[in-house]
Amino acid sequence: MTAAGGGAAGEVDEGPLDEIDRLDAAAYEAFMSEVYDALGGRGRDLPARELHGGLVEARGAVHRAALTAEDVATVLDGSLVEAIESVGRLQTQLGAVGFTLAREAAVRGLHRDVALSLTDWLRVRCPWLSTQEAAQITEVVKACDSPVTAQIGDAVRDGTVPLHRAALVARTMSRLEGSLDVDQREAYAEIATRAAGRRDLADKDLARVCHQLVEDLLHEAAPGERERAAQELRSVTTRRVGPGLTRVTIDAPDGVAATINGVLTSSLAAPAPVKDEQGQVLEPDTRSPAQRRFDALATTIQRGVGRPGAPPSTARATVLLMIPFDPAGGVPSGPATTAAGDYVAPRQAAEVACSADVTPVWLSADGAPLALGRDARYATPAQWKALAVRDGGCSFPGCSALPQWCDTHHLDHWARGGHTDVARMALLCGRHHTHVHQHDLTATVSGGTVTWHV
Numbered sequence: 001m002t003a004a005g006g007g008a009a010g011e012v013d014e015g016p017l018d019e020i021d022r023l024d025a026a027a028y029e030a031f032m033s034e035v036y037d038a039l040g041g042r043g044r045d046l047p048a049r050e051l052h053g054g055l056v057e058a059r060g061a062v063h064r065a066a067l068t069a070e071d072v073a074t075v076l077d078g079s080l081v082e083a084i085e086s087v088g089r090l091q092t093q094l095g096a097v098g099f100t101l102a103r104e105a106a107v108r109g110l111h112r113d114v115a116l117s118l119t120d121w122l123r124v125r126c127p128w129l130s131t132q133e134a135a136q137i138t139e140v141v142k143a144c145d146s147p148v149t150a151q152i153g154d155a156v157r158d159g160t161v162p163l164h165r166a167a168l169v170a171r172t173m174s175r176l177e178g179s180l181d182v183d184q185r186e187a188y189a190e191i192a193t194r195a196a197g198r199r200d201l202a203d204k205d206l207a208r209v210c211h212q213l214v215e216d217l218l219h220e221a222a223p224g225e226r227e228r229a230a231q232e233l234r235s236v237t238t239r240r241v242g243p244g245l246t247r248v249t250i251d252a253p254d255g256v257a258a259t260i261n262g263v264l265t266s267s268l269a270a271p272a273p274v275k276d277e278q279g280q281v282l283e284p285d286t287r288s289p290a291q292r293r294f295d296a297l298a299t300t301i302q303r304g305v306g307r308p309g310a311p312p313s314t315a316r317a318t319v320l321l322m323i324p325f326d327p328a329g330g331v332p333s334g335p336a337t338t339a340a341g342d343y344v345a346p347r348q349a350a351e352v353a354c355s356a357d358v359t360p361v362w363l364s365a366d367g368a369p370l371a372l373g374r375d376a377r378y379a380t381p382a383q384w385k386a387l388a389v390r391d392g393g394c395s396f397p398g399c400s401a402l403p404q405w406c407d408t409h410h411l412d413h414w415a416r417g418g419h420t421d422v423a424r425m426a427l428l429c430g431r432h433h434t435h436v437h438q439h440d441l442t443a444t445v446s447g448g449t450v451t452w453h454v
Helices: 016-021 025-038 046-065 077-108 118-125 131-143 150-157 163-179 182-196 203-220 223-232 254-264 289-305 346-352 381-391 430-439
Strands: 235-242 245-251 281-283 319-326 336-338 358-363 369-372 406-410 425-429 442-446 449-453
Touching (some): 118 131, 150 182, 163 203, 163 223, 182 203, 203 223, 381 406, 381 425, 406 430, 425 430
Antiparallel strands (some): 406 425
């Protein structure tokens, strides 16, 4: 046989593709750059164009599949079942695409550019996502940060595991992280991920598998390791049962569980019938044992949080912070120092001075005190509650932090003559309090709405 190109029998002429195959990585990159340049750069944006085109086509196809109530009534049972199964597969595929894009956005730090958590950033970019769905994406993205548990994200990308099931596996592995060595974590992640990909395994069965992994860990660990594992596994989770009712689940190490059980079996949980002055029962206590235990726990918690004062922004001042002051700019002119001689960077000093955990002492150029922090500088409990009602939490756009995690921030800096008035303050979570000071952002309040100029 004579090879194409006129070579001798039994020989094959090498073509240009064979030469390309022998190129090393650097040479191949240079070759492809020449190809792109020859194409006028048209090949470089191919993935983006494919992504955009594919999503546009998918939206169009879904639009064509839409039916009116009258149309769907004419679909036969077999076709209806097949269509529902197809929708399920499509949702898994779409979840895989969305997760892949969210993962890349997280790697690039797009959410950090605007000082948002990934969950909040996804909710801003995709308002139709529920908080739970965005949190599930975040949980799986976090799992991908470790090569040991990256297989969870790989299963989502491959379309073999739906996002919500992968999130359950990611949460389980996150809980087990401090109690397992690398090989154990990888083995546990593989078991749970494989179970999550089984179509014959319902969500509740997958939850049992994940729970069994936790139980196995505690049973197999030595006594000392078991205590450490139990401490790592402590958690409180909440789930909405229905309107007006939330389920709270507590996983407590034995020591803390003993304290909780002490409350649940104390006199607070005993029946409390209504009695007359002679001790005769007038009305029996109709609460069930479970309701009495709840009331005992709620009473204990309310006693702990019911003390007067002390929301986050009104803690007792305990630290003196000496801050050099620039009258022209109304900002710190250099690093601040504590009474112990520790240094605090200028922008951090301005942020810390907003907290009632310190008493700021503003100093002139020659070190003379210009102003001392005083009680009136901090929001009162009543003012903090008013801000909590008005702002509903962190006032920074896109942030979902609750009021109890926020501090009061003076929109007009205290050092610049700002006043502690509700109309000139706003709630900020710790992350955005730092962000606002780092970027010296300003805001206005109009009609009870805080608008940040970002």
